[in-house]
Amino acid sequence: MDEVTIGWYIALAAILFSMGALGVLVRRNALIIFMSIELMLNAGNLLFVAFARHLGDLDGQIWVFFTMTVAAAEVAVGLALAVSIFRNRDSVNIDDMNMMKG
Amino acid sequence: MIQAIAPFLLIFPIVGALINGFFGRRIQNTGGPNKGELVSGWIGTLMSFAAFGVAIALFLALRNDYGPHIVTLFDWFNVGDFHVPWEMQIDRLSSVMLLVVTGVGSLIHIYAIGYMHGDKNFARFFTYLNLFMFFMLILVTGSSYLVLFVGWEGVGLASFLLIGFWFDKNRKIDGVYEGVLNSNASRKAFVANRFGDLFMILAMSLMFWTFGSMQFEEVFAAATHGFEAGDKSLPLILTLITLFLLLGATGKSAQIPFFVWLPDAMAGPTPVSALMHAATMVTSGIYLLVRSNVLLEIVRESGYELFGLVTTPELVAMTGAITALYAGLIAMTQFDIKKVLAYSTVSQLGFMIAAVGMGAYVAAMFHLVTHAFFKALLFMGAGSVIHGMEHGHHHLHDHGHGHDDHHDHGEADGHHVVAAAVHGHHDESSHDSAVVTHTAAAHDDHADHHVEDDFDPQDMRYMGNIKKYMPWTTTVYIIGALALSGIVPFAGFWSKDEILAHASFNFNGGDGGWIFRVVTWLLTAAAICTAFYMGRQLKMVFFGHERHEATYHASESNRHMVAPLVVLAVLSLLGGILNFPYFSEADATASLGHYAEPYESCGDGKIRECFSGGHGDSHGDDAHGDADTHAADDSHSDDAHAEDAAHGDDHSEAHDYGINLALEHWLEPALQSFELTEEHIVHLPHTAQSVQWRVAIQSTILAVLALCASFFFVYRGFNSESRKADDIDPLFTVPILSSFLTGMQRLPLDTLYMGVLRPIFNAFSWFCGIILDWDFYHDFVHEQLIRAPYLWFSGFVSKTLDRGLLDGGLVLGVGKLLRGFSGIYKNFQSGYVRNYALGLFLGVVGLVLYFILG
Numbered sequence: 001m002d003e004v005t006i007g008w009y010i011a012l013a014a015i016l017f018s019m020g021a022l023g024v025l026v027r028r029n030a031l032i033i034f035m036s037i038e039l040m041l042n043a044g045n046l047l048f049v050a051f052a053r054h055l056g057d058l059d060g061q062i063w064v065f066f067t068m069t070v071a072a073a074e075v076a077v078g079l080a081l082a083v084s085i086f087r088n089r090d091s092v093n094i095d096d097m098n099m100m101k102g
Numbered sequence: 103m104i105q106a107i108a109p110f111l112l113i114f115p116i117v118g119a120l121i122n123g124f125f126g127r128r129i130q131n132t133g134g135p136n137k138g139e140l141v142s143g144w145i146g147t148l149m150s151f152a153a154f155g156v157a158i159a160l161f162l163a164l165r166n167d168y169g170p171h172i173v174t175l176f177d178w179f180n181v182g183d184f185h186v187p188w189e190m191q192i193d194r195l196s197s198v199m200l201l202v203v204t205g206v207g208s209l210i211h212i213y214a215i216g217y218m219h220g221d222k223n224f225a226r227f228f229t230y231l232n233l234f235m236f237f238m239l240i241l242v243t244g245s246s247y248l249v250l251f252v253g254w255e256g257v258g259l260a261s262f263l264l265i266g267f268w269f270d271k272n273r274k275i276d277g278v279y280e281g282v283l284n285s286n287a288s289r290k291a292f293v294a295n296r297f298g299d300l301f302m303i304l305a306m307s308l309m310f311w312t313f314g315s316m317q318f319e320e321v322f323a324a325a326t327h328g329f330e331a332g333d334k335s336l337p338l339i340l341t342l343i344t345l346f347l348l349l350g351a352t353g354k355s356a357q358i359p360f361f362v363w364l365p366d367a368m369a370g371p372t373p374v375s376a377l378m379h380a381a382t383m384v385t386s387g388i389y390l391l392v393r394s395n396v397l398l399e400i401v402r403e404s405g406y407e408l409f410g411l412v413t414t415p416e417l418v419a420m421t422g423a424i425t426a427l428y429a430g431l432i433a434m435t436q437f438d439i440k441k442v443l444a445y446s447t448v449s450q451l452g453f454m455i456a457a458v459g460m461g462a463y464v465a466a467m468f469h470l471v472t473h474a475f476f477k478a479l480l481f482m483g484a485g486s487v488i489h490g491m492e493h494g495h496h497h498l499h500d501h502g503h504g505h506d507d508h509h510d511h512g513e514a515d516g517h518h519v520v521a522a523a524v525h526g527h528h529d530e531s532s533h534d535s536a537v538v539t540h541t542a543a544a545h546d547d548h549a550d551h552h553v554e555d556d557f558d559p560q561d562m563r564y565m566g567n568i569k570k571y572m573p574w575t576t577t578v579y580i581i582g583a584l585a586l587s588g589i590v591p592f593a594g595f596w597s598k599d600e601i602l603a604h605a606s607f608n609f610n611g612g613d614g615g616w617i618f619r620v621v622t623w624l625l626t627a628a629a630i631c632t633a634f635y636m637g638r639q640l641k642m643v644f645f646g647h648e649r650h651e652a653t654y655h656a657s658e659s660n661r662h663m664v665a666p667l668v669v670l671a672v673l674s675l676l677g678g679i680l681n682f683p684y685f686s687e688a689d690a691t692a693s694l695g696h697y698a699e700p701y702e703s704c705g706d707g708k709i710r711e712c713f714s715g716g717h718g719d720s721h722g723d724d725a726h727g728d729a730d731t732h733a734a735d736d737s738h739s740d741d742a743h744a745e746d747a748a749h750g751d752d753h754s755e756a757h758d759y760g761i762n763l764a765l766e767h768w769l770e771p772a773l774q775s776f777e778l779t780e781e782h783i784v785h786l787p788h789t790a791q792s793v794q795w796r797v798a799i800q801s802t803i804l805a806v807l808a809l810c811a812s813f814f815f816v817y818r819g820f821n822s823e824s825r826k827a828d829d830i831d832p833l834f835t836v837p838i839l840s841s842f843l844t845g846m847q848r849l850p851l852d853t854l855y856m857g858v859l860r861p862i863f864n865a866f867s868w869f870c871g872i873i874l875d876w877d878f879y880h881d882f883v884h885e886q887l888i889r890a891p892y893l894w895f896s897g898f899v900s901k902t903l904d905r906g907l908l909d910g911g912l913v914l915g916v917g918k919l920l921r922g923f924s925g926i927y928k929n930f931q932s933g934y935v936r937n938y939a940l941g942l943f944l945g946v947v948g949l950v951l952y953f954i955l956g
Contacts (some may be wrong), residue, residue, distance in 0.1 A: 021943055025936050095934065 009050035016043035030082045030092040034075060041071045104163050108173040108190050110156045111200065111239050118149030119232035126225025139224050143215035146228030150211045150235055154204035161197045168194050168771035170319065172245055191245035191318060195772035198467060198765070199242040199389055202474045206381045207235055209666035213482050214373035216662025217489065227267060227371065234260035234378060241386050247306045247316040250390070254302065254354065257383045262292040264378065265370040287369035294363035298353015298387075305346035312339050322396040322774055329400050330783060337406035344397050344414040347390060348421065355387025355451045357425045362884065364448055368440040372485030375440060380447050380477035385470050388451065391418065391458045392466055392773070399461065399775040399784040416617040419459025423624035426452030430631030431870050434638065438560050439484045442639050446586065447477055449628055453601055456621055461787040462604040463773050464681065464766040469597035471765070472677040476585035476594055479670035483579035486659040486667065487643060490572050491559035494655035557652065562642040564650040571656040574664050576644050578671035583640050585674040587633035588805045593677025595802070598629060600681065602801055603794035608787050618787075626801065633805040637812030645813075681765035 016039055023036025045064045052060025086092050122129070122142055129145070130138040170193035178188040211231060218227050237260055241253025266288030271280040310316055313324040328336045351357070356364035356379075367379045378384065391398065402415045412420065426449045433445035450473050457466035558564065569576040585592035588599065602625055609618035648654060658664070770776050778784045930937075 025940050025943065094936075098933070 006050060006054045009046060009054075013043040013047040013050070016040070016046065028093045028095055030078075030085075030094050030097075033094065034078050034082075038071060038075070041067055104160060104171045104192050105173050107156055107159055108171075108192055108243070109175060111153055111160075111190075111204075111243060112236060114149045114152040114156070115232045115236040115239065118146045119229050119236060121145055122225045122229040122232065126229055130225045136219075139219065140215065142225040143211070143218075143228055146232050147208065147211035147215065149232055150204060150208040153235065153239065154201075154208045157197065157200035157204045160192055161201060164192070164194055164197050170245075170772070178249075186246070186248055186316075188249060189245035189317075190243040192243065193772045194768050195389075195393065195467070196242050198471065198769065199385075200239070202385075202471055203235070203238050203242060203382045206474050206478050206670075207231075207238075207377055209669055210373050210377040210381070210478060210482065213376070213485075213663050213666040214371075216660045216664075217373050217482075217485055218371065219660070219662075223267070227264075230260055230263045230267070231373075231377070234264065234383070238382055238386070242389065245317060245319075247302075247309065247318070247321070250393075251299075251302060251306065254350075254386065254390075255299065257378070257386065258292060258295045258299070258354075261295070261367070261374075261378050261383060262288045264288075264374040265291050265367045267371055267374065268369070284369040287363075287366040291363040291367050294360050295353050298350045298360050301346040301353070302350035305343050305350060308339065308343050308346065312343075318393065325397055325400055326774075326778060326783060329404070337401065337404035340397050340401050340404070341406050341408060341414050344394065344401050345408065345417070347394055347397070348414060348418050351387030351390050351455065352421065353387070354390075355384050355455065356448050357387070357421055357452060357455055358428065359883070361425060361429065361448045365441050365444040368438070368444050372440065372481060372488065375444070376478045376481035376485065379444065380481050381474040384447065384451055385454070385474065388454045388458060388466055388470050391455070392463045395458075395463050395773050395775045396778065396784075398458070399778065399786060402461065402787075403784040412617065415459050415461065416615075417459070419456045419617055419621050422452045422455030422457070422459055423621040423628070424452070425449070426456060426628035427624045427631065428452075430628040430635065433635040434631055435866075435870050436635075437562050438558075439487060439562050439565070439639065439643060440481070440560055442562075442635055443477070443480055443484060446480075446632065446635065449632060450477065450586070452628065453598060453625060456625060457601040457604065460601075460604055460608065460618065460621065461775075462601060463775070464769050465597065465600040465604055467769060468600060468681040468765050471680060472585070472593035472597040472674070475670055475677050476582045476592075476674040479578060479582035479667060479674050480586065482663070482667055482670070483575050483582060486575040486663050487565065487568060487572065487579075487656075488559045489659050489663070490568065490575070490656035491564065491652055493657050494571075494652035495557050495559060497655035498652055557650075559652075562639065565643045565653060566646045566649040567644070568653065568656060569644045571653070572658045574658055575667065578667045579644065580640060581671045581674055583636040585677070587636045587809055588629055588801060589633075589809070590802055591675070591678070593674050593680075596678035596681065599794075599798050599801055602626065602629065603797045604787070606797045607794055626804065629801055630804050630808045633808035634812045637809040641813050 020036045020038075020040030020043060023039065024033055027033055027036065045067055048060040048064045048067070052058060082092050085097060089096060122145060126142050129142045132138050133141070170191050173190040173192060175188045175190065178186045180186070211228070214227065214231065218224050221227065234257060237253045237256025239253070241250055241257060244250040244253060266285040269281045269285040269288075271284060273280045275283060306316055309321055313321050315321055315324070325336070325340060349360075353360040364379055364384065368375055370379075398415045398418070401413055405413060407413050408417065429445045429448035429452060433442050433449060436442045436445060450469070454466045454469050454473070457463070457469065581592065585594040588595045602622070605618055605622040605625060609615075609622055775784055775786055779786045930941075
């Protein structure tokens with residue numbers, strides 16, 4: 001009972017992922033949405049690490065590095081976009097970003 | 103042969119209508135205005151003449167065989183066991199109608215070429231004329247009530263189109279565009295006719311329900327058979343059928359209660375008035391009733407009385423007689439030249455309907471034919487006068503005020519008519535009050551009132567002494583008027599006298615009952631009215647003194663208009679020989695030139711041999727042989743007469759043949775009630791067995807007296823050169839003094855006229871015009887009894903049913919339902935990514951749950 005089994009990790013990852021997903025769905029602020037996305041990615045990373053440890057396989061650990069890299073790149077591009085939009089519109093509310101809407 | 107050529111009756115007119123309908127405007131506008139018009143007009147006219155040729159050929163083909171020929175064109179429709187083929191029935195009755203319709207119609211086509219000259223819709227007019235001809239021929243040739251009804255509705259349509267032909271006239275009358283008035287008139291005619299048609303449909307439905315057929319022959323055979331077999335319910339059903347047929351006929355033939363549309367129909371161009379509203383279309387009701395003679399006679403024989411009062415034939419007779427007198431009275435009070443004729447037409451149709459009701463079917467057809475001749479003549483003559491007046495009026499416009507010495511006339515009339523030019527009964531009847539008011543202001547403003555647009559070329563008060571300017575028109579018009587009045591040698595005398603003689607004979611010697619007595623009196627009174635209003639019209643239009651400047655510039659109409667008038671005048675003169683009294687073979691060599699001869703040569707004791715059409719009771723055993731002999735012997739002479747009349751030739755060729763009651767012998771095989779009388783199944787009222795001298799002399803004397811009276815009283819004092827025309831009613835300027843003074847200056851007779859007869863006449867005409875016709879009939883009956891419930895009902899249908907239930911409930915309801923649903927669905931398509939992502943997320947959750955739990 002004292003041992004932290006794989007189930008705990010999965011539960012924590014599910015909670016983190018749900019919080020991230022909820023954030024993406026309900027928040028309007030672009031920055032918070034980015035943070036929520038990070039939360040979801042990190043929930044995935046946590047699962048990778050946990051299963052790598054559980055299965056005694058390093059592949060999962062290596063995947064995490066790739067994920068973090070991609071996430072960093074994404075945030076770099078996304079934040080650049082957000083800054084640029086903020087300059088134009090004085091707002092990072094995603095509902096205002098409807099210029100491309102038909 | 104009949105089978106082969108009969109369809110061409112219908113083909114020619116419709117081809118003409120199609121050509122002018124599709125290419126007319128192009129034809130009309132090519133080759134200069136006059137030439138194009140002529141081409142377009144003659145296409146229509148030649149098509150009409152071609153139909154006339156076919157009618158003559160059919161007529162000749164029917165000389166020796168009189169049985170009805172059924173020409174099947176195609177299957178119209180089949181519903182279960184109910185088959186309706188499109189068939190034409192060519193028999194002697196329809197051939198008479200065909201000759202009248204196509205013959206008079208063709209002449210009117212020619213006339214229309216002249217009359218419509220310069221109209222921008224010339225080709226459209228001829229399209230409609232040919233279309234009308236097409237439908238009228240369907241009506242006349244149909245072999246069943248259903249096919250007849252197609253033509254019945256079709257002529258209603260053509261009538262509607264033609265009455266409203268000038269719907270775009272933009273002259274204003276009393277603040278309303280004339281075009282609007284015209285189209286109102288056409289709608290009125292259409293709607294009034296629909297009322298009659300409703301009853302036609304009822305009659306046909308009842309017929310189909312009872313007999314399972316609407317074919318003339320089958321219905322008549324079934325009715326006769328049922329009657330012979332003693333079917334108890336048959337009299338009631340036939341009474342209803344004939345009642346509905348009568349009401350249908352009153353719509354189309356403009357009888358009480360549906361006659362109101364006909365005077366308004368005068369809004370159409372005059373050729374239309376002549377063609378449809380005098381000569382052909384309005385006679386279709388007569389034709390319908392004559393065609394249904396078997397049904398009427400069976401009802402008469404059964405003696406079934408409606409509400410225990412009258413049988414339907416008696417009702418028919420009463421309707422006709424009352425209408426004849428009533429319309430005759432109104433005609434005496436009219437000032438519009440065409441409206442006099444319109445009411446006269448209603449009156450004469452009343453004569454025909456009355457004749458039908460008394461069982462004098464041949465007399466009705468005879469009067470129909472002669473009336474077509476002289477009424478078409480009168481209408482077209484009136485059109486010619488109107489044309490002349492318009493011409494004179496244009497002349498005035500072009501050349502200033504005209505001569506000084508005429509100025510006074512114009513001045514007076516210009517004022518005189520300010521109020522009176524307005525159409526409608528009110529104004530016509532209230533003319534005298536307008537006169538009272540005009541005099542004070544008349545001399546103040548010396549402007550050109552007389553050439554203002556108040557001028558109405560149809561108002562007889564503007565006319566006078568037209569005989570000086572339009573000699574041809576005057577001559578033919580007088581012939582027509584004498585024919586209509588029933589003066590001896592002219593066509594109208596013979597036909598009207600035959601009806602009167604029939605009525606009189608049956609109440610004196612027959613067993614006709616009180617109905618015949620009343621009808622005789624009513625018709626005699628109507629005949630007096632006829633002579634009076636025609637004399638009044640002649641006096642006002644053609645004689646006396648010019649009363650308007652335009653009259654001085656009136657000119658004779660062109661050849662296209664005068665030629666048909668002359669032909670019709672000859673027909674009106676000679677039309678009487680169509681149904682000349684029977685004349686034995688031995689006397690046949692006597693000259694036909696003397697119209698009175700058949701009467702005279704018969705002499706005293708021999709009158710019985712000269713009886714007019716004694717098929718009432720002189721038949722016995724050899725009835726059929728009798729009829730056959732007649733057919734063989736008479737066919738020759740019948741044709742000769744009728745053809746002569748139709749062509750307007752001199753009738754000298756007819757000298758070789760004996761005189762017979764031509765039309766009666768011609769029609770007898772087509773009217774089954776004659777045959778049924780011979781078989782003693784029904785009993786036609788007796789036709790006079792001898793010349794009814796008393797009736798003939800009495801009606802002639804009355805007519806002559808009425809004519810003289812009208813010439814004596816109407817516009818008395820205005821035909822002398824010494825009197826100025828603006829002294830229109832000196833009597834009315836200073837009511838008491840002036841009448842006294844003028845009374846002293848005049849002859850006592852004048853005083854009598856001015857002081858007594860004239861007020862009486864005015865009061866009477868006011869009564870007829872305002873109370874009887876306008877206020878009671880138009881306002882009360884039509885406004886209150888018909889219009890108000892109709893408006894209520896249409897309001898109910900439109901507001902409650904249509905807009906409320908259909909629109910609100912059904913149409914809009916579906917829309918609302920859809921909008922509600924779409925309001926829900928549209929939330930799924932917000933365009934926000936997060937909403938789609940939510941969907942995606944929920945879907946994934948759902949899938950995961952499914953895979954985990956399921």
